[in-house]
Every structure is written in structure tokens, then in C-alpha cells.
């Protein structure tokens with residue numbers, strides 16, 4: 712079983728698919744899935760998106776870089792919302808970020824992160840990469856490498872990587888395994904190229920899985936037979 716993971720969640724995990732804001736049922740489901748992982752003693756880092764609040768590219772009347780700043784702040788909002796929710800459910804959680812200075816958010820410091828893991832805390836890395844023009848997938852790849860994760864899990868609403876977007880093409884075919892190079896060269900838009908490149912360079916395996924199937928996350932960590940596995 713993987714013992715140290717970076718979990719990337721899209722913002723819609725907090726709102727429900729194609730919805731905005733926060734949904735109680737979605738949050739309860741999420742905290743139950745996370746609890747299963749934490750109870751196995753797995754060291755868990757998380758990167759959360761902000762698709763349930765703001766995506767820079769969707770703010771059409773806003774200057775690109777400012778829209779992205781708004782998006783990154785959205786990830787901090789999500790992280791704090793989650794921290795509060797998790798703690799009420801008994802999951803010890805700390806939020807770290809480089810983009811805000813708030814009493815509820817800690818500065819990212821490698822030594823401290825190890826202490827948080829050893830004390831059984833889930834660590835939520837908020838604020839994306841701290842730069843506009845990137846996504847939280849790229850942030851997840853960076854944080855996975857930085858925290859020396861065994862694997863990066865991209866938890867999403869499709870059950871793996873397909874030869875085409877399965878939401879648009881009913882006859883899309885799923886890969887159970889794929890190389891970084893194929894994922895990049897075939898232009899499979901499940902994650903951005905930057906994220907695949909960082910994982911390739913630092914030999915970080917990726918599992919893409921459907922987060923909305925109960926127990927899927929823990930099963931993937933146990934047997935590697937869920938979703939799509941991206942490897943060298």
C-alpha cells in the first residue's frame with residue numbers, strides 16, 4: 712500500500728459535479744473518503760482546485776493575471792472551508808500557503824510539513840503554484856515532488872485517462888496504463904502538459920481515478936488496479 716500520497720481534488724468535489732459553492736452531502740462524502748485513508752496511517756497531502764468558486768479563464772471581463780489571482784484565492788477559501796469541516800469530523804488538518812498571511816494559514820516550510828505528517832495531520836497545500844497562468848494540477852505535481860510522495864492521485868469525475876474526453880465522446884477508450892510521453896504527445900487533456908512534464912522529470916507516478924465512486928481512493932492505494940496509472 713502507498714504510504715505517502717499527494718491527492719489533487721478538483722473544486723467540484725466540494726460542490727458536486729457542474730455546480731458551484733459547497734454542498735453538505737459532497738463534503739460529507741469527501742470527509743468519509745479521506746477518513747478511510749487517514750485511518751490507514753497514510754501521510755496525506757492535498758491540493759484543491761477552485762472550479763466550484765472561480766476559474767480564472769471563466770472570468771471573462773477580468774484581466775487574465777487578476778482572474779488567476781482570484782482563482783488562487785479561491786483555492787485558499789476551499790482549503791480553509793475544508794480544514795474547518797474536516798476538524799469537526801475529527802480529521803486533524805493544517806493549511807499551508809505562500810500567498811496569504813492569515814492566522815489560520817501557515818507558511819510552507821519543509822521541516823514543519825514533516826512534523827505535521829508525523830503528528831497525523833492532513834496537510835492542505837493552498838494557493839496553487841502562487842503564479843498566474845498555471846493550474847492546480849501543476850501545483851499538485853510540484854507539491855507531490857516536494858513532499859516526496861509515493862504517488863500523485865488525481866481525483867476527478869471520470870474513471871481514468873481516455874483516448875478522448877469521455878464526457879464528450881461516448882466511444883472513448885480508457886487506458887489502464889500509459890506513459891508520460893504518450894499522455895503528453897497524444898494531447899490527452901485530463902491534466903496539463905506542465906503537470907505531466909514535472910512528474911516525468913522527477914519520476915512521480917500518477918493515478919487518475921473517479922473520486923465519486925465510494926471506496927475507490929483507498930482501493931487505488933491498496934492494489935493499483937483502479938483508474939489509469941501513468942508511469943515512465
Ligand SMILES: Nc1ncnc2c1ncn2[C@@H]1O[C@H](COP(=O)(O)OP(=O)(O)O)[C@@H](O)[C@H]1O
Pocket residue numbers: 721722723760762866867868869871872873874875876877878879899900901
Ligand atoms: N483524454 C481524457 N481522458 C479523460 N478525461 C478527459 C480527457 N480529456 C479531457 N478530459 C476531461 O477532463 C476532466 C477532468 O479534469 P478536472 O481537472 O477534474 O476537471 P476540471 O478541469 O473541469 O476542474 C474530465 O471531466 C474530463 O471530461
Ligand SMILES: O=c1ccn([C@@H]2O[C@H](COP(=O)(O)OP(=O)(O)O)[C@@H](O)[C@H]2O)c(=O)[nH]1
Pocket residue numbers: 720721722723759760761762763765766767768778779780781782783785786838839840841842843844845846847848849850
Ligand atoms: O498555480 C495556479 C493554480 C490555479 N490558478 C488559478 O486558480 C483557478 C482554479 O484552479 P483550477 O482551475 O486548477 O481548479 P479545478 O478546475 O481543479 O477545480 C485556475 O482556473 C486559475 O485561475 C492559478 O492562477 N495558478
